[in-house]
Amino acid sequence: MCEIHQAAYAVIRCFEQGGKLLLCGNGGSAADCGHIAGELCKGFLKRRPLTDDQKALIGEDFAAQLQQGLPAIDLTAQTPVMTAIINDLCGDNVFAQQVMAFGRPGDVLLGISTSGNAENVRRALITAKSQGMTVIGLSGGTGGKMQALCDLLLLSPEKETYKVQEDHIKMYHQLCILIEEHFFKA
Known part of the structure; x- marks a missing residue:
């Protein structure tokens, strides 16, 4: 099974058990977090009608x-929370503190870093592991420091940031398609 299918299976298993997907990254990767949350929180390629009971x-x-x-939470979109953490604690803990607050055993954290070396993403991955969460990384090149922290690592072979980001959008769209197809067959 390829890495994208393994990652999709991990998120599917999480959702089936009542868990959620948390997302974090910086800059363009933060934008990708919002994009992924948007694809999962409402219909992506399929219409997702409510049940008759609903x-x-x-x-x-x-x-x-x-x-x-599907419960996907973009940790980069929590501006008041982020600024409180940066001001009161430490900027490198901006995602880790949110993982402490929102993460539960069985949840999944998807951390995105084109180099694999973003310190705030690395700390979020460490925190997620300590919370009993599954950790998925999306990176480029060798995966940098995050490689050792991920249960699954989806890698672009590219090293230039824009090329890694172009690969990432294809990867996470495929991930979202697989997840959506599992839950919404019609």
């Missing part, structure tokens, strides 16, 4: 404007 509870008209979602 429709009955909230009404047909409202239900027609909602879709089933």
Whole structure:
């Protein structure tokens, strides 16, 4: 089984057990975190209609404007929380502290770093492992320091940042497709 399929299986297993996916990265990788959360929180390639029970509870008209979602949380989007951590604790702990707050055993952390050496992502990975979470990395080249911390590491063979990022978008789109196809077959 290829790494993307293994990563999809890990996230699927997490969601089936009531867990969530946490995402972190810097710069362009932070934008990728938001992109991934967006693909999973609502329909990506498939329409995800509500169940009949949900429709009955909230009404047909409202239900027609909602879709089933999967719990993916972009830790880079929590600006007030991030600035409090940076101000009161340490900037390198900006994601690790959120993993302490939101992460639970069985959850998955997807950390993105084109070099694999982002200290704040590395600390989040360490914290996730300590919380009993599955750790997936998305990186380039050799995977840098994050390689030793990941249960699964999806690597672009490229070393230039923009080329790594171009590979990453293809990788995480495939990941999102596999996850969506599992949960929303119609």
